[in-house]
Amino acid sequence: MKDVRLLTEPFNPGAFVGPFSNAHPGLGGICSFVGEVRPGDGVEALELRHYEPLTLPGMDALADAALDRFDLMGLLIVHRTGVLLPREPIVLVSAAARHRRDAIQAVDFAMDHLKSDSWFWKREKRADGWHWIEPREQDHADLARWQEKITQV
Amino acid sequence: MALKLVFLGRLADAAGGEEREVAAVPSIAALIAGLEPDLSAALGGPRVKIAVNGNIVADRAMFTLRDGDEVAFLPPVSGG
Numbered sequence: 001m002k003d004v005r006l007l008t009e010p011f012n013p014g015a016f017v018g019p020f021s022n023a024h025p026g027l028g029g030i031c032s033f034v035g036e037v038r039p040g041d042g043v044e045a046l047e048l049r050h051y052e053p054l055t056l057p058g059m060d061a062l063a064d065a066a067l068d069r070f071d072l073m074g075l076l077i078v079h080r081t082g083v084l085l086p087r088e089p090i091v092l093v094s095a096a097a098r099h100r101r102d103a104i105q106a107v108d109f110a111m112d113h114l115k116s117d118s119w120f121w122k123r124e125k126r127a128d129g130w131h132w133i134e135p136r137e138q139d140h141a142d143l144a145r146w147q148e149k150i151t152q153v
Numbered sequence: 154m155a156l157k158l159v160f161l162g163r164l165a166d167a168a169g170g171e172e173r174e175v176a177a178v179p180s181i182a183a184l185i186a187g188l189e190p191d192l193s194a195a196l197g198g199p200r201v202k203i204a205v206n207g208n209i210v211a212d213r214a215m216f217t218l219r220d221g222d223e224v225a226f227l228p229p230v231s232g233g
Binding site for chain 2: 035048049051053054057079090091114115116117118119120121122123132133134135136139
């Protein structure tokens with residue numbers, strides 16, 4: 001089962017993971033990652049902007065790539081847009097599989113791609129106003145891990 | 154006869170808004186050249202990708218715009 005969503009309002013990850021788990025009787029394990037807005041560093045709010053014609057189709061294609069690459073029973077990707085406050089969940093990825101390694105790796109794969117290769121633009125609000133966030137080198141290095149694995153096979 | 158322009162990320166600040174309509178022109182080069190100089194400079198950079206009606210344009214020099222097209226200017230993503 002593939003379930004990919006963009007949400008504009010705060011969400012409770014547990015409310016998604018429960019039904020996702022129930023939808024896969026016979027699974028051996030579920031791996032879930034929840035990303036939240038990090039408190040501190042003077043950040044008062046985070047805004048995620050997206051472009052409707054690209055962002056959700058891109059996430060959907062990423063889910064297909066993960067389902068293709070790993071032996072999964074299901075994959076759930078939930079991502080926020082709009083203005084978020086510290087400690088609010090931004091992203092939830094859950095993978096259900098017969099065996100744990102596929103579930104764990106699929107979540108790692110999906111998160112690395114979401115962080116560096118998906119159609120989101122972020123800015124953060126500090127005491128002196130809003131600042132756009134530039135791409136991070138580390139995110140591209142994280143993405144490269146998966147490309148190297150392809151060439152090794 | 155119009156094109157809808159969409160500015161993502163910091164380009165919305167450069168454009169003074171997330172969307173605007175402009176008179177239709179046949180090429181992306183003419184479209185960019187017809188905007189304010191500062192905005193033109195920001196949009197013309199090599200790191201800005203362009204999507205027309207939701208599809209990334211591979212070769213902007215060869216691309217022909219049509220009336221009613223939605224042209225989106227996409228700076229490097231900052232990720233989710």
